[in-house]
Amino acid sequence: MNRIVRIVLPAALLALAATASAQAPAKGKLTDGVVKIGVLTDMTGYYADLAGPGSVVAARMAVEDFGGKVLGQPIVVVSADHQLKADVASNTARRWFDQEQVDAIVDLVSSSTAGAVMPIAAEKKRITLLSGPGTTAFTGDKCTGYNVHWTYNNWALANGTGREVVKQGGESWYFVTADYIFGKSLEEDTSRVVKSAGGKVLGAARHPSPGTTDFSSYLLQAQSSGAKIIGLANAGADTVNCIRQANEFGVTPKQSLAGLLVFITDVHSLGLDAAKGLYLTTSFYWDLNDETRKWSKRFLEKHGKMPTMVQAGVYSAVSHYLRAIRAAGTDDADAVMKGMKATPVNDFFAKNGRIGPDGLHRHDMYLVRVKAPKDSKAPWDYYEIVKTIPAAEAFPTVEAQACPLARK
Amino acid sequence: MQAIFGQLLVGLINGSFYALLSLGLAIIFGLLGVVNFAHGALYMVGAFAAWMLLTMFGIGYFPALLLAPAIVGVIGVVLERLLLRRLYGLDPLYGLLLTFGLTLIAEGLFHQAYGNSGQSYPVPELLRGGFQLGFMYLPLYRAWVVGVSLVVCAASWFVIEKTKLGAYLRAGTENPKLLQAFGVNVPVMFTITYGFGVALAAFAGVMAAPVYGVTPLMGSSVIMVVFAVVVIGGMGSIAGSIFTGIGVGLVEGLTRYLYPEASAVVVFVLMAIVLLVRPAGLFGRER
Numbered sequence: 001m002n003r004i005v006r007i008v009l010p011a012a013l014l015a016l017a018a019t020a021s022a023q024a025p026a027k028g029k030l031t032d033g034v035v036k037i038g039v040l041t042d043m044t045g046y047y048a049d050l051a052g053p054g055s056v057v058a059a060r061m062a063v064e065d066f067g068g069k070v071l072g073q074p075i076v077v078v079s080a081d082h083q084l085k086a087d088v089a090s091n092t093a094r095r096w097f098d099q100e101q102v103d104a105i106v107d108l109v110s111s112s113t114a115g116a117v118m119p120i121a122a123e124k125k126r127i128t129l130l131s132g133p134g135t136t137a138f139t140g141d142k143c144t145g146y147n148v149h150w151t152y153n154n155w156a157l158a159n160g161t162g163r164e165v166v167k168q169g170g171e172s173w174y175f176v177t178a179d180y181i182f183g184k185s186l187e188e189d190t191s192r193v194v195k196s197a198g199g200k201v202l203g204a205a206r207h208p209s210p211g212t213t214d215f216s217s218y219l220l221q222a223q224s225s226g227a228k229i230i231g232l233a234n235a236g237a238d239t240v241n242c243i244r245q246a247n248e249f250g251v252t253p254k255q256s257l258a259g260l261l262v263f264i265t266d267v268h269s270l271g272l273d274a275a276k277g278l279y280l281t282t283s284f285y286w287d288l289n290d291e292t293r294k295w296s297k298r299f300l301e302k303h304g305k306m307p308t309m310v311q312a313g314v315y316s317a318v319s320h321y322l323r324a325i326r327a328a329g330t331d332d333a334d335a336v337m338k339g340m341k342a343t344p345v346n347d348f349f350a351k352n353g354r355i356g357p358d359g360l361h362r363h364d365m366y367l368v369r370v371k372a373p374k375d376s377k378a379p380w381d382y383y384e385i386v387k388t389i390p391a392a393e394a395f396p397t398v399e400a401q402a403c404p405l406a407r408k
Numbered sequence: 409m410q411a412i413f414g415q416l417l418v419g420l421i422n423g424s425f426y427a428l429l430s431l432g433l434a435i436i437f438g439l440l441g442v443v444n445f446a447h448g449a450l451y452m453v454g455a456f457a458a459w460m461l462l463t464m465f466g467i468g469y470f471p472a473l474l475l476a477p478a479i480v481g482v483i484g485v486v487l488e489r490l491l492l493r494r495l496y497g498l499d500p501l502y503g504l505l506l507t508f509g510l511t512l513i514a515e516g517l518f519h520q521a522y523g524n525s526g527q528s529y530p531v532p533e534l535l536r537g538g539f540q541l542g543f544m545y546l547p548l549y550r551a552w553v554v555g556v557s558l559v560v561c562a563a564s565w566f567v568i569e570k571t572k573l574g575a576y577l578r579a580g581t582e583n584p585k586l587l588q589a590f591g592v593n594v595p596v597m598f599t600i601t602y603g604f605g606v607a608l609a610a611f612a613g614v615m616a617a618p619v620y621g622v623t624p625l626m627g628s629s630v631i632m633v634v635f636a637v638v639v640i641g642g643m644g645s646i647a648g649s650i651f652t653g654i655g656v657g658l659v660e661g662l663t664r665y666l667y668p669e670a671s672a673v674v675v676f677v678l679m680a681i682v683l684l685v686r687p688a689g690l691f692g693r694e695r
Contacts (some may be wrong), residue, residue: 044519179669208672211629213620217418217664217671220544224411241621248531250538250545269528 035075038102043081046210046237050263051109051132054311057303062318082113089113097124111135111182122146125333131313135185139360143403147359151313152283154186160281160367162193165258171199174227176218178209178234186233202227215242235261263308267382276372284309291348306380316349358403365394414544415661421550423657424557430637430649432608438581438644439601442503447609448627449511454480454610455617469532480610481603488602518624529617561650636679642692
């Protein structure tokens with residue numbers, strides 16, 4: 001008897017709690033009295049340095065600079081760790097949308113999590129502002145009407161770095177690729193650019209990610225391929241380890257590395273000696289002009305590190321989103337999306353940036369080269385700007401995208 | 409052909425780590441009958457101990473190679489005295505659950521304190537550089553890993569198989585009660601064995617630090633493979649675990665050459681085949 005009570009009682013309580021929460025009234029978006037922005041990112045994992053807590057800092061700065069209120073209602077920033085897992089990301093998104101009145105989710109670093117959350121947001125008519133992930137298809141065949149891909153995409157990286165490296169004589173390529181949607185997409189985009197620029201692709205070695213720490217066997221394959229350029233179609237700690245181990249195993253300088261997605265935090269942890277000479281494409285660098293320097297210094301004071309393009313993109317995206325709410329006079333997702341797409345983006349991050357019907361934010365990108373230690377005059381003085389790639393060249397045109405929304 | 413030599417050599421390097429780790433596991437399982445799931449976590453703690461010695465006290469790699477295993481060995485002794493001891497004679501599942509719990513706690517603590525991206529540990533000055541072998545460039549540090557692991561494994565094997573202390577250990581594995589009746593203090597022997605086993609894990613951790621970096625999850629990524637190694641070699645077989653550790657590294661290397669996508673799975677396929685054909689493992693005996 002006693003035992004039955006012990007088992008049945010908690011079960012009954014649980015069931016009661018479940019029905020109670022199911023019966024809680026669903027609040028309308030307009031009447032919930034708050035604009036809530038959820039930063040869903042990788043707080044402690046492989047991408048925590050390039051997004052993570054820094055993205056939360058950037059979102060809070062954007063809200064602070066906006067005045068903390070929109071349409072007389074408070075703006076709240078919440079954050080959560082998706083641990084790079086698609087299921088954790090989608091569960092958090094559902095909870096945020098269904099129970100916690102979150103209006104927009106930003107960052108979503110790692111394409112697997114972004115790919116899981118975007119359809120949920122679209123179904124529930126809430127907005128996703130992607131800053132961390134790179135997969136081109138998010139504004140291609142996977143596009144939704146409630147998404148903006150803000151900071152960069154793989155097409156832009158491939159186009160910027162791939163084209164320039166081939167032009168400099170690196171015509172044969174071998175890829176070391178992270179074996180998931182992001183890496184494959186980056187490899188595919190870069191291969192296309194390399195081939196169209198007259199180069200050739202000799203092969204690719206795909207490594208599990210995250211979780212690979214020893215890249216020696218992949219690098220040896222790249223070495224024995226005889227390719228002039230080893231393209232690193234991975235990110236974060238994977239890229240850092242690849243570059244470090246390529247030095248260790250004497251792959252460089254005989255063959256050159258092309259980092260397809262390298263963040264300033266990666267360069268910082270590698271050190272200039274290991275990273276010097278590396279070409280990379282970025283949408284943001286702190287030392288571009290007075291505006292970027294001013295904002296980045298503030299960020300540095302709060303966060304202790306210079307912002308990556310992902311973190312700067314979070315600030316820019318959140319600010320644009322809030323301005324669109326003010327202009328539309330509502331936080332209704334359809335109206336806000338319309339406003340965001342109709343208004344050019346002008347801030348320290350983007351000059352005259354435009355969001356297309358496919359949801360891609362087109363803005364200038366920069367091809368940069370990592371400085372040698374002797375040329376670096378100050379802390380974080382890492383990049384030399386090789387050229388500015390204008391928005392029209394940096395991103396695929398709306399017509400070239402496989403997004404059904406772009407066809408209207 | 410060049411490529412295959414390169415992959416085999418890399419396999420040998422990884423195999424050395426597998427051998428060091430599975431050796432400790434096999435010793436602990438052989439004598440205590442405990443499936444020490446915490447082995448990976450203690451390997452991680454060993455790497456962190458070396459990193460802390462360096463960053464906080466300025467103690468370099470070579471002293472750390474002895475100090476870190478000693479520290480972790482002491483932690484192991486405390487764990488054995490306080491916790492593991494209570495589970496002897498029970499189903500091995502209890503030991504597995506306890507050590508699994510300890511793993512989660514240790515990983516959680518380090519995760520909280522240092523995040524996931526990890527700390528880098530420099531290769532010691534003396535071991536930088538490398539050799540040009542013709543088919544590949546072998547960094548000196550990796551050669552050192554292979555050499556030292558082989559020496560440590562051989563020494564452990566020698567102690568266990570050829571000395572009086574080792575004879576006691578082996579007798580304890582066969583029949584602890586009888587050994588105690590002969591006047592050997594078996595409980596102390598158990599404690600020392602556990603301490604030594606986990607010290608080996610920490611030793612591997614220090615060796616790994618300059619190669620893989622120091623991260624809270626470095627243990628869990630390697631422990632699965634190491635368990636597979638122990639199963640393939642035969643639970644509790646000392647020589648078996650050493651040979652299998654190196655062998656599995658080589659098979660992995662070969663797979664990376666022939667069919668890279670399968671390199672993460674091949675160990676477990678091998679394990680499944682061995683379990684089907686020889687359930688006691690390649691070097692194990694049916695009980």
